[in-house]
Amino acid sequence: MKVSELKHSGLKKWVEEAQTLMTPDTVEVCDGSKAEYDRMIQIMKDAGLATELNPAKKPGCVLFRSDPSDVARVESNTYIASKSQNDAGPTNNWKDPAELKKTMTDLYKGCMKGRTMYVIPYSMGPVGSNIAKIGVELTDSPYVVANMHIMARVGTKVLDVLGSDGFFVPCYHSVGKPLGQGEKDNGKWPCAPLEKKYISHFPETREIWSYGSGYGGNALLGKKCLALRIASVLARDEGWLAEHMLILKITNPKGDVKYITGAFPSACGKTNLAMLIPTLPGWKVETVGDDIAWMKFGPDGRLYAINPEAGFFGVAPGTNNESNRNAMETIKKNTIYTNVAITPDKDVWWEMIGYDAPGKLIDWNGNEWVQDKNNKDQKPAAHPNSRFTAPASQCPAIAKEWEDPKGVPISAFLFGGRRPKTIPLVNQAKNWIHGVFMGSIVGSEVTAAALDVKAGTIRRDPFAMLPFCGYHMGDYFKHWIKIGQGKDESKLPKIFFVNWFRKNDAGKFIWPGYGENSRVLAWIFDRCDGKGGAVETPIGTLPTPDAITRPDGVSDADMKEILNVDIEGWKKEIEDVRANHYPKFGDKLPKELYSELDAIEKRLRG
Ligand code: GTP
Ligand code: SPV
Ligand code: MN
Numbered sequence: 335m336k337v338s339e340l341k342h343s344g345l346k347k348w349v350e351e352a353q354t355l356m357t358p359d360t361v362e363v364c365d366g367s368k369a370e371y372d373r374m375i376q377i378m379k380d381a382g383l384a385t386e387l388n389p390a391k392k393p394g395c396v397l398f399r400s401d402p403s404d405v406a407r408v409e410s411n412t413y414i415a416s417k418s419q420n421d422a423g424p425t426n427n428w429k430d431p432a433e434l435k436k437t438m439t440d441l442y443k444g445c446m447k448g449r450t451m452y453v454i455p456y457s458m459g460p461v462g463s464n465i466a467k468i469g470v471e472l473t474d475s476p477y478v479v480a481n482m483h484i485m486a487r488v489g490t491k492v493l494d495v496l497g498s499d500g501f502f503v504p505c506y507h508s509v510g511k512p513l514g515q516g517e518k519d520n521g522k523w524p525c526a527p528l529e530k531k532y533i534s535h536f537p538e539t540r541e542i543w544s545y546g547s548g549y550g551g552n553a554l555l556g557k558k559c560l561a562l563r564i565a566s567v568l569a570r571d572e573g574w575l576a577e578h579m580l581i582l583k584i585t586n587p588k589g590d591v592k593y594i595t596g597a598f599p600s601a602c603g604k605t606n607l608a609m610l611i612p613t614l615p616g617w618k619v620e621t622v623g624d625d626i627a628w629m630k631f632g633p634d635g636r637l638y639a640i641n642p643e644a645g646f647f648g649v650a651p652g653t654n655n656e657s658n659r660n661a662m663e664t665i666k667k668n669t670i671y672t673n674v675a676i677t678p679d680k681d682v683w684w685e686m687i688g689y690d691a692p693g694k695l696i697d698w699n700g701n702e703w704v705q706d707k708n709n710k711d712q713k714p715a716a717h718p719n720s721r722f723t724a725p726a727s728q729c730p731a732i733a734k735e736w737e738d739p740k741g742v743p744i745s746a747f748l749f750g751g752r753r754p755k756t757i758p759l760v761n762q763a764k765n766w767i768h769g770v771f772m773g774s775i776v777g778s779e780v781t782a783a784a785l786d787v788k789a790g791t792i793r794r795d796p797f798a799m800l801p802f803c804g805y806h807m808g809d810y811f812k813h814w815i816k817i818g819q820g821k822d823e824s825k826l827p828k829i830f831f832v833n834w835f836r837k838n839d840a841g842k843f844i845w846p847g848y849g850e851n852s853r854v855l856a857w858i859f860d861r862c863d864g865k866g867g868a869v870e871t872p873i874g875t876l877p878t879p880d881a882i883t884r885p886d887g888v889s890d891a892d893m894k895e896i897l898n899v900d901i902e903g904w905k906k907e908i909e910d911v912r913a914n915h916y917p918k919f920g921d922k923l924p925k926e927l928y929s930e931l932d933a934i935e936k937r938l939r940g
Contacts, residue, residue, distance in 0.1 A: 335363040335490070337453070341498050345470060348504055349453055352472050355439065356508065358446035363453040364479060366489015374476040374483075382521030383477070387671070388680035394668040397676055398477060399700055400549055401523040405673060406719045406782065407551045407558070407600075409801050412533040414563070416805065421537070423806030424918045431536050434543075438532055441510065441545050448513025449474040455493045455502070456486040458561045458642035462495045463739030465628060465640055467568075469542075469560045473507040475524075478553050481670060484645035484723050486556040503540050503564055505555040510546035523548065535559060537567040537804045549672075550647060550721065561626045561642045563804035569628070570805060570813045578798045579627040580608040581639050581742065583733040584855055587616030592859055595627045595639055595827070596748035597773070597798040601719070601781035603750075603834060603847075605648045609660035609731050612852030613885065619852065620733035621660070621726070622742055624648065629744065635825045638741030643726070650674050650720045654688030657848045660731040661722075670723040673698040675715035684716035691715060718782035744827045745862045751778025751795060754837040756903035759845060759882070759896040760854050761831040762861055762868070762875040766818035769829025771930035772874070773797045774811050775911050779835075794915050808922025815924055828862050831874070836896050844892050850885040857882050871899045872937035901938055908935050 337353070340346040340363065353361055364370060375396055378384035387395040414422040415431040422428035452473050459466030473479065482488050496502060510526030513519075525531075526546030533552050534543040542559045544552060551558035565576035579595040598604050608624040623641025632638045646664065650671070653661050665671075675683045675695045683691050690705060697703035697715040706712050726732055735742055749772055751757075763769030774796045794800070796807060803810050818826055832854060834847040857877050860866035867881030876897055884893050912931060916923050 335365060337361050337363060339363075341493070342496055342500065343498065345496070345502065349472065352506065353451060355442050356446040356451060356474075357444045358449050358451035358474060361451045361453065364455070364489055366483065366487075366491065370489075371480055371483045374480040377476045378480075381519040383519060383523060385676065385680070387676070387682065391679070391681045392666065392669070395682075396670055397674065397682065398670065398672045399523065399698055400673055401525050402699060403528060404523065404525040404547050404549045405717050406549065407801065408528065408531050408533065408547060411528065411531040412801065413535065414804055415534055415536050417538060421805055423808060423922070424920075425800055425803070425807045429534070431538075434532075434534055438534065438543050438545055441530060441532070442506065442508060445508045445510055445512050445545070446474040448517060452476070452479045454479060454482050454488055455496065456482055456488040456556050457492045457495070458486060458556050458565075459628070459640055460737050460739045461487050461491050465630065465739060465741065466642070467503065467560065467565065468492060468496055468500065469503040469505050469556055471505040471507055471555050473553070475507070475509050475548050475553065477548055478507060481554050481647075481723050482556065484670065484725050485554055485643055485647060487644055503542065503560050505542040505544070505559065507544045507553055507555055508546075509548045509553075533559065535563045535804055537564060540564055540568075554647065557626070557643065557647065558802055561628070562799070562802035565628065565642075566799070566802070566810070567804040570809065573817075574631070575627075575629040575637070575817065577627050577629065578625065578802050579639075579747075580604040580624050581622035581627050581641055582608050582610070583620040583622055583735070583742065584859055585618040585620075586856070586859055592745040592862060593622065593639065593742040594746045594748060594855070594858065595629070595744055596750065596832075597776075598750045599752075599776070599778045599781070599795045599798045600801070601649050602752055602778055602798075605646060605661060606658050606848060607851060609658055609729065610851060610855075611659060611731075611849050612855070613849040614852045614856055614883070617852055617856060619731065619855070621729050621731045622733050622736045630741070632740070632743065635822055636743045637827060639744050640739065640741040641726075641736060645723060645725050646729070647721050647723050650682075650722055651685045651714070651716050651718055653684070654686055656688060657686075660729055664729040665722045665724045668725060668728065671720070672723070673717040673720035675703060684720060685714050746858050747827045747829045748832050748858070749773045749776050749797065749829070750832040750834070751776050751798070752781070752835040753777060753792070753833050754779070754835060756900050756907055757831065757833040757836070758876060758898065759833060759836065760857065760877060761873060763829040763831070764874060766823055766826055766829070767815065767926055768874065768930060770811065770814045770818070771927050771934075772829065772831045773814065774927055775907075775915065806919075806922055808919035808924070811919070811927060812922070812924045815926055830858050830861075838892075844888070844896055846885050846887060853882050853885065872901070872940070873899055873904055873934065905938050908938065
């Protein structure tokens with residue numbers, strides 16, 4: 335489709351202005367068809383950027399290797415450009431919107447020279463449903479077009495819903511690498527250097543401007559930029575929740591069903607939990623979403639969640655038939671792999687895929703790589719943040735209601751992170767406000783999902799939303815409190831804190847995790863019905879020693895340790911919250927949370 339054929343005059347004008355600014359050689363409006371997807375892949379094969387995998391092993395799959403500088407989200411270059419700095423708050427990078435637009439307009443001038451500008455109309459949420467939001471991304475990256483085809487609903491059907499005057503979130507994206515006369519990418523992933531990368535959000539005008547990166551959340555603008563940063567602002571204004579949460583459906587042996595969402599920071603196990611295969615006999619888990627949940631109150635006073643995405647952009651390393659068989663099945667076909675290693679017979683390989691590297695691989699940098707198990711310092715063959723992009727519909731565990739625009743009624747929220755010490759396996763909040771308090775103090779060891787924060791150190795990541803909240807985090811806490819205010823608590827989700835990542839003194843995980851997490855989910859399921867053995871403790875409601883059945887390989891002593899309340903450790907935790915975490919938010923920190931802090935401190939003192 336041509337730009338001149340666009341029926342929406344606002345959209346048409348906006349595209350034409352961008353065309354004048356960015357001067358692409360051509361402009362194309364995406365229709366969302368399979369033929370279009372195939373054409374994008376062909377363009378990138380021709381440019382030496384995509385490698386087709388062995389069709390006998392991975393039909394319809396391709397591999398990309400990005401530039402070594404462009405492998406993850408760049409939090410240092412991600413901006414919330416609200417009019418007032420105070421509206422972005424202490425946890426976001428802020429820039430004045432007018433100044434930022436000026437800087438970026440200069441960068442955008444002529445930035446698409448030698449390239450095609452693709453206009454991608456997309457819907458987050460089922461097309462036409464009243465909970466869905468429409469965005470239009472302009473991009474010069476065929477890689478982005480192909481990924482957006484999988485991750486969102488894109489094309490003509492979205493334009494039909496948009497009509498001649500519907501609302502959309504305008505999103506600019508450029509890799510920031512114009513081509514000279516006759517110049518080609520020639521196998522080199524196009525992007526701009528770090529100092530020229532900008533991932534910018536204008537919450538008041540609901541706009542997204544991204545420049546210089548082609549990777550993941552920096553470039554697939556429906557995901558973190560629209561569905562979390564911009565949507566969190568809409569949610570605040572409209573009384574709903576846009577969260578960094580998985581959504582799962584769980585069925586007990588009697589056939590009773592509940593839906594649970596869980597917020598864990600990046601690369602902390604959302605995809606795994608959403609696709610979990612229970613080790614507990616008779617239980618079943620199905621997937622509704624693995625990264626983002628939008629939740630609104632239904633007429634019955636319960637919170638209903640939808641997954642606004644259409645695919646999974648999941649972490650490859652660590653994914654294997656033991657840890658996540660459903661993911662392994664999902665990514666067997668029609669999948670885009672980025673920064674994994676490739677085997678001599680053109681299959682994929684990554685660390686902890688479940689078998690040794692077969693012979694001489696090509697690693698994510700494009701170099702030959704032979705596994706050396708005696709060398710503990712060997713660089714990994716796949717980048718730690720290498721990912722697969724796969725359609726959610728291919729997941730064998732996908733729940734039948736995953737695209738239901740009504741959403742699914744949520745019984746429990748889980749919060750968690752990677753905490754080697756102190757935080758027990760599971761802990762139920764005493765009530766809504768105590769749960770909000772627990773969400774506000776989430777801490778986690780940093781992972782490879784962001785480029786510029788040191789992996790391994792513990793940082794506070796409230797509600798797993800630290801990099802994704804589009805406004806002042808203190809106001810966000812207030813919003814969570816308000817969601818529960820004046821509501822019948824029996825209809826609100828119960829709130830739980832979980833930690834699969836406790837380590838012993840030898841540095842080994844105590845809890846086996848993955849499918850064995852079903853034992854914890856079963857306790858949570860029963861707690862939602864007021865059942866399941868439980869004891870009140872100073873930090874919350876914990877399982878009685880025998881309420882969670884013990885998996886193989888976990889001793890009674892181990893079990894005792896991970897369900898113990900470490901009073902001294904918690905005192906330190908609370909001290910840190912009071913001294914270093916809460917003060918960041920100044921007078922925006924809701925007083926209700928200070929009351930919770932005082933109360934828990936008092937209970938810990940006994
Ligand atoms: P994003 O897509 O970045 O938002 O992350 P995610 O939360 O979906 O992360 P994902 O499920 O892909 O988890 C990534 C890492 O956590 C992998 O290295 C997994 O092996 C590891 N992991 C997941 N679940 C468990 C668990 O129960 N125990 C342990 N020890 N590791 C786990
Ligand atoms: C995350 O980092 O939380 C992700 C990957 O889910 S990205 O889409 O790159 O943000
Ligand atoms: Mn995520």
